[in-house]
Amino acid sequence: MTDVTNLEERFQARIDAEQKIEPKDWMPEKYRKTLVRQISQHAHSEVVGMLPEGNWITRAPSLRRKAILLAKVQDEAGHGLYLYSACETLGVTREKTIDDLLSGKAKYSSIFNYPTLTWADIGAVGWLVDGAAIMNQVMLCRTSYGPYARAMVRICKEESFHQRQGYEIMSVLAKGTPEQKEMAQDALNRWWWPSLMMFGPSDANSPNSADSMKWKIKRQSNDELRQIFIDRTVQQAEVIGLTIPDPELKWNEATKHYDWGAIDWTEFNNVVAGNGPCNKERLAARNKAHDEGAWVREAALAYAAKKAKKQAA
Amino acid sequence: MSRPGTGFDPRSDPIMSTALFTYALRLGDDLLILSHRLGEWCGHGPVLEEDIALANRALDHIGEARNLYDYAVKVEGKGRTEDDLAYLRAERQFVNTKLVEQPNGDYAHTIVRSFLFDAYHLPLAEALTRSSDAQIAAIAAKAVKEAQYHLKHSSDWLIRFGDGTEESHRRAQEALDALWTYTGELFVQDDVHEAMVKAGIAPDLSTIKQAFDATVDRVLAEATLKRPADGYMMSGGRQGKHSEHLGFLLAEMQYLQRAYPGAEW
Ligand SMILES: [Fe+2]
Numbered sequence: 001m002t003d004v005t006n007l008e009e010r011f012q013a014r015i016d017a018e019q020k021i022e023p024k025d026w027m028p029e030k031y032r033k034t035l036v037r038q039i040s041q042h043a044h045s046e047v048v049g050m051l052p053e054g055n056w057i058t059r060a061p062s063l064r065r066k067a068i069l070l071a072k073v074q075d076e077a078g079h080g081l082y083l084y085s086a087c088e089t090l091g092v093t094r095e096k097t098i099d100d101l102l103s104g105k106a107k108y109s110s111i112f113n114y115p116t117l118t119w120a121d122i123g124a125v126g127w128l129v130d131g132a133a134i135m136n137q138v139m140l141c142r143t144s145y146g147p148y149a150r151a152m153v154r155i156c157k158e159e160s161f162h163q164r165q166g167y168e169i170m171s172v173l174a175k176g177t178p179e180q181k182e183m184a185q186d187a188l189n190r191w192w193w194p195s196l197m198m199f200g201p202s203d204a205n206s207p208n209s210a211d212s213m214k215w216k217i218k219r220q221s222n223d224e225l226r227q228i229f230i231d232r233t234v235q236q237a238e239v240i241g242l243t244i245p246d247p248e249l250k251w252n253e254a255t256k257h258y259d260w261g262a263i264d265w266t267e268f269n270n271v272v273a274g275n276g277p278c279n280k281e282r283l284a285a286r287n288k289a290h291d292e293g294a295w296v297r298e299a300a301l302a303y304a305a306k307k308a309k310k311q312a313a
Numbered sequence: 314m315s316r317p318g319t320g321f322d323p324r325s326d327p328i329m330s331t332a333l334f335t336y337a338l339r340l341g342d343d344l345l346i347l348s349h350r351l352g353e354w355c356g357h358g359p360v361l362e363e364d365i366a367l368a369n370r371a372l373d374h375i376g377e378a379r380n381l382y383d384y385a386v387k388v389e390g391k392g393r394t395e396d397d398l399a400y401l402r403a404e405r406q407f408v409n410t411k412l413v414e415q416p417n418g419d420y421a422h423t424i425v426r427s428f429l430f431d432a433y434h435l436p437l438a439e440a441l442t443r444s445s446d447a448q449i450a451a452i453a454a455k456a457v458k459e460a461q462y463h464l465k466h467s468s469d470w471l472i473r474f475g476d477g478t479e480e481s482h483r484r485a486q487e488a489l490d491a492l493w494t495y496t497g498e499l500f501v502q503d504d505v506h507e508a509m510v511k512a513g514i515a516p517d518l519s520t521i522k523q524a525f526d527a528t529v530d531r532v533l534a535e536a537t538l539k540r541p542a543d544g545y546m547m548s549g550g551r552q553g554k555h556s557e558h559l560g561f562l563l564a565e566m567q568y569l570q571r572a573y574p575g576a577e578w
C-alpha cells in the first residue's frame with residue numbers, strides 16, 4: 001500500500017510541476033480510466049458529429065459552401081483518427097473503442113443527437129457547436145496527458161476555421177432575405193441551449209470534475225468555460241443582428257459578465273439517456289456504415305496478409 | 314497538339330467559342346457530378362481513413378470543376394457564374410458522362426467507378442497541360458498531381474478487392490462488369506471534340522484511350538480481375554441524355570438555389 005501511495009504522491013508532484021505524463025509513465029488506474037473515457041467520448045463525438053453536417057453536403061447552396069463543408073467534415077474525421085490513436089496509447093485498441101460506441105455502451109457529445117433541419121443549422125453548428133468545443137479544446141491543449149495534449153494542439157488549429165465558417169454562414173443569412181434571416185434566427189433558437197449544455201452539468205453537479213482538476217486533465221470548470229462562451233457569443237450575435245433566445249440574458253456590471261437563464265437539465269438528461277431527437281438514427285447510421293464496411297476491412301487485411309507472406313517467401 | 318501562344322484565340326470565333334464553352338463544361342460536369350457522388354459517402358465510409366480519402370477526392374474534383382466553370386463562363390461572356398452553371402441548369406443541359414452519375418452502390422462500385430474515371434482523367438490532364446489554350450493548360454497542370462494520387466488510391470483498393478477475399482473479388486468483378494458499359498462514352502470524339510483537337514486545345518481521344526487501356530490492363534492483372542468484353546457502350550450524357558439518376562442528384566443539389574431564387578448564400 002505504501003508503495004502505491006508513494007507512487008501516487010510522486011505522480012501528483014509531477015502534475016503539480018506541470019510535467020506531461022507519457023504513455024509509459026506510471027499513472028493511477030483511475031487517471032487512466034478517466035482519460036480513456038474522456039478521449040474515447042471525444043473521438044466518438046468527432047465521428048458522430050460528421051453525420052448532422054454530412055447531412056447537408058449534397059445540398060450546400062453554392063460550390064464554395066459545398067467545398068468548405070466537405071473540408072470541414074473531413075477535418076472532423078481526422079480529429080477522430082488522432083483521438084482514437086491517443087486512446088490506443090492508453091492500451092485500448094481502436095476496434096474495442098469503436099465497438100463500445102456501436103453497442104451504445106460509450107457516450108458521445110449529446111449535441112449531435114439534434115437534427116440539422118435547414119441550411120442555417122450548418123451555420124449554427126459551426127458557430128455554436130464548434131465554438132463551444134473550442135473552449136474545451138483550447139484548455140485541453142495544456143492537459144496533463146501528453147498524447148492528448150498534442151492531439152488537441154493539432155485539432156485546435158483546424159477548429160477556429162470551423163467556427164469562422166459557421167459564423168460566416170450565419171452572418172450572410174442574417175443579412176439576406178427575410179426568409180434567410182428567419183432561418184438563421186430559428187437555427188440559433190434551436191441550437192443555443194443545447195450548445196450551453198455541451199459544457200456539462202454545473203460544477204455543483206459534476207461528479208468527475210474534482211479529480212480531473214486535481215490531475216490537470218481539466219484546468220477550468222464547466223461553469224467557467226460556459227461563461228466565457230456566453231460572453232463571447234452574445235457579442236457575436238449582436239454584431240449580426242440575431243437575438244439569443246434567453247429573456248433573462250443580461251449584462252452584469254458588477255461581475256463584468258452576462259447573467260443567463262436556467263438551463264433545462266431535464267432535456268439534457270433525456271438526450272443523454274437516449275431520448276434525443278436523433279439518438280437512434282445516429283447510432284443506426286454508424287452501425288450501418290460499420291456493418292457494410294466489414295467486407296472492405298476484411299479484404300484489406302486479407303490482401304495485406306497475402307502480401308506479407310509473399311514477401312517473406 | 315499545337316504549342317500554346319501561337320496567337321490564335323478560339324474565343325474570337327463564335328463557333329469555336331461555343332465549342333470551347335461546351336468542352337470546358339463537359340470537363341467540369343464530369344468532375345462536379347463525381348464529386349457530388351463521393352460527397353454522399355461522407356460519414357458513412359467503411360473505415361475512417363476512407364471517409365477522409367473520399368472527402369479529399371471530392372474536394373479535388375470540385376476544385377477543378379470550379380476552375381473549369383469559372384473559365385467556361387468567361388468564354389461564354391454572358392455574365393453567368395460558376396453557381397449558375399451548377400445550380401441553375403436542368404438535367405438536359407448537363408453534359409457529364411453517364412459513368413460519373415451512376416449511384417454509389419457498394420464500396421466496390423464506388424471504387425471501380427472512380428478507377429475507370431481516374432484511368433481516363435490522369436492521361437487527359439497530362440495531355441491538357443500541353444493545350445494551346447493557356448487557361449485549360451493551367452487548370453490541367455494543377456490537376457495532374459491530384460489525378461496521380463486519385464489513380465493510385467482507386468488502383469490500390471481495386472487490387473486489394475480483387476486479390477483480397479472471395480467476397481471482395483466477387484463484388485469488384487460485379488462492379489466492373491456493371492460499369493464497363495459506361496467507359497465507351499469517355500472516348501467518343503464528336504464534332505465539339507474534333508474542333509478542340511483541330512485547335513490544339515484537346516488531345517485526340519484515341520491517345521487517351523491507349524493510356525486508359527494500359528492502366529486498366531496493368532491494374533486488373535495485378536488484381537486478378539477479368540477485363541469485361543467491349544459489348545454495347547452506353548452514351549448520351551455528353552448530349553444531355555442522362556440516366557434517370559441524374560435528375561434526383563440535381564434535385565437534391567439544387568434544392569436551395571431553386572427554393573430561394575436570387576438569394577445569396
Ligand atoms: Fe473536431
Ligand SMILES: [Fe+2]
Pocket residue numbers: 076130158159162
Ligand atoms: Fe470542428
